[in-house]
Amino acid sequence: MPAKVALITGSSAGLGAAIVKALSRDYRIVVNYHSDLSKAQKVVEGCTRAPEEDGTSILPRSHIVKADISVRSDIIKLVEEVMTVMGRLDVVVSNVGWTRIVKFSDLEQNMNDEDWDRCFSINVKSHLWLFHATRPHLQANSDGGSFLVVSSLAGVIPSGSSIPYSVSKAAAIHLSKCLASVSGPKVRCNSLSPGLMMTDWGQQFPEHVVESVRDKTILKRVVDLDDVANLAKTIVLNGSLTGQNFTIDCGIAL
Structure with a gap:
């Protein structure tokens, strides 16, 4: 039987890329990107090759697919291509998000209809x-298989880049439970809610904001990217977990 396949969306950089690396020892990998093929190629080059099983040697160990995950028709085409090329699908990590950074405490800045609509469409x-x-x-x-929704600490406690973002991430957690x-009994679905990480997105925040977040944590640091990726791996490999949200935030939400 061919080695199992994991699809990670939004995986050409940041947390998605880290999850690809973490899962590549156990799965054949599908990397999804939106605009930068070269980044996706570098992610694949950095993967550990999954162990061969019967028939695996004639099938791809990895595949790269361009798709806009905010567009439903693109998602359908993405999945069709995965099945055509890889032959099976065992794990899906739905790693996607959008926000516009505003002042969380200023209600007027959080009243933009387009922000609410886009947050709910994508998140x-x-x-x-x-x-x-x-x-x-x-x-x-x-x-069976495993489906993991990447949410955010902002979906656990009122926080983050905007109120629309926080509310939509809370909705993603509840969606995961509903799914x-x-x-x-065949499909397990869970969600993962990391705190602030120093990805390209996290680095958009001013240093005083990062320091404020760090000071609020019990561990006095921001969340390590590889720690989140390794937790994602633990969740998708565990056959007894479903309907759960896992917060990894260095202790802010206690």
Whole structure:
């Protein structure tokens, strides 16, 4: 049987790329990117090759797919290509997000209709669309499959780059629980909610904001990217977990 396949969306950089690296020892990998092919290629080059199983040597160890995860038709084409090229799908990490940074405490700055609509389209509905497209393939496996929604600490406590972002990330967590409730026993669905990480996105925040977040943590540091990626791996490999949200935030939400 060919080695199992993991699809990680938004994985040409940041957390998605770190999750690709963490999963590459155990899975054949599909990297999804939106605009920068060279970054996606570098991610694949840095992967550890999954161990061969019967038939694996004639199938790709990795694949790169361009798709805009905010567009439902792109998601459908993405999944079709994964199945055509890789032959199966066992794990999906739905790693997507959008925000516009405003002052959280200023209600007027959080009243933009376009921000609310875009946050819910990308931070909530895209997970639903991807789950709907991949569920039949996850269910087809003898031992089922795993779907992981990447949310945020902002979905656990009121915080983050904006109120629309925080509310939409909370909705993503609840969506994950709803999907888990309707997809057993073959498909497990969980969510992951990291605090501030020093990805390209995290580095957009002014230093005083980063320092403020660091000071609020019990561990007095921001979240390590590889720690989050390794937790993601633990979640998707664990056959007894479903309907759970995992917060990794250095102790802010206690």
